[in-house]
Amino acid sequence: MLALLVDDDEIALAMLEHTLQRSGFDVITASNGREALDILRQQTADPQQPRVQLVVSDWDMPGLTGLELCRAVRSGEFEHYIYFVLLTSHRGNDEIVQGLAAGADDFIVKPFHPPELILRVRAGERILGLETRDVTIFALARLAESRDTDTGEHLERVQKYCGCLAKYLLERQMFPNEIDREFIHLIQQTSPLHDIGKVGIPDAILLKPGRFTPEEFEVMKRHTTIGADTLQAALDKYPTAKFLRMARNIALTHHEKYDGTGYPQGLAGNDIPLCGRIVAVADVYDALTTKRVYKDAFPHEQAVQMIGEQAGRHFDPLIVDAFLACANALREISETQRPDPVQSSYEIAYQQQRAVAPAAG
Incomplete structure (x- = not known):
């Protein structure tokens, strides 16, 4: 599974990358929300590129916040489902509601605990496995075709x-x-x-x-x-x-x-x-x-x-x-x-x- 990691803090981004790579995930990184959105759009434009299936993004970033990036991902622009995890220091109920309303699938509170991050990403991987349903549907359609x-x-x-x-x-x-x-x-x-x-x-x-x-x-x-x-x-x-x-x-x-x-x-x-x-x-x-x-x-x-x-x-x-x-x-x-x-x-x-x-x- 290909994960896109987004954080404007270079040290935090390096820690995320190291943690996921050690657990066998393929990762690419972006230093802000705008760069991350450009990466996702480029992949959509080029079917030959591997698709990002999971995004782990910091909430507070200049230019395009993690919350805004999440809303963009959920806008309907991307045909496949992207599992979205917000990495945040916001702990209040209002912030959680705001994140869920934007379309976030999960939250991880900073500073993150590496084993918890892996468990949450693995949970997302299992949910994304349901998308094999789409492949089955298309295989059935191909049978008729x-x-x-x-x-x-x-x-x-x-x-x-x-x-x-x-x-x-x-x-x-x-x-x-x-x-x-x-x-x-x-x-x-x-x-x-x-x-x-x-x-x-x-x-x-x-x-x-x-x-x-x-x-x-x-x-x-x-x-x-x-x-x-x-x-x-x-x-x-x-x-x-x-x-x-x-x-x-x-x-x-x-x-x-x-x-x-x-x-x-x-x-x-x-x-x-x-x-x-x-x-x-x-x-x-x-x-x-x-x-x-x-x-x-x-x-x-x-x-x-x-x-x-x-x-x-x-x-x-x-x-x-x-x-x-x-x-x-x-x-x-x-x-x-x-x-x-x-x-x-x-x-x-x-x-x-x-x-x-x-x-x-």
Whole structure:
């Protein structure tokens, strides 16, 4: 685990570094809150860099205090959870409440006792181990994606689109009773499971290089209920798991339409869970801007126009408003999350089939 240690006192910083390194932790250091925040942002910008999972920060520092650094970490800017320990001489209840409100996970009173520091950091390490849940979720999503090679980096893009839209909706307080920081984390975490039910669709239909017949489309539509039933079984065993509840709702409702003409239940308006309404926009935008064996990718501008025209019909008008406001950010995600344009085996087979078809006729 990589820990970031932050203190403007050189001696205290050296003691922290020595204590954690002796216990086997990888550490990097910063001499103030601003430097620490820059380090975290640089890591986010470069996926190849190892991610800081734990921060131990002094409270009182010039420029950007430990409390302010903690608030910045909890702002939603960082996709992975960072365990935050405040190192402080503040002992009063008011200060503890202030630190917890800022998002601190734990406190250590200065001067710190090295064995206590290690025990508290180990406790944070155990809690961070729960984040392997995210890896499991994404592995399950990849299982569905692995059966459809046309989807490429579809899951990552939809995940980022959903996070972008949800953050905008929170900033504008467009759904104040539903969207908070936890909602943003959950929708980013669970949106890759929207098509998990595709594991139950026969290859002859799932991998068909062309449009479905009405009968085939009825089979394809079942991926929503297959996915929801699978996740509901897990939810029955762990009823307090919020991420499973959201994942089930997304799998079931991401093909519902705001005017009630979608599937599988024909839900309309606010009867469709908000997470499903957000994923619906993200999923369709990615489908429009992605090349398939049976169609070329639509230009970004055309895709944006098409989604805008479906406000109040296919999509929630408020989410379309957010989509239009975030269009440039979504285009950047789309362009940077595309794999190299290598043909899949299905594209090659489809083109060969098209080439020999006239001779056969």
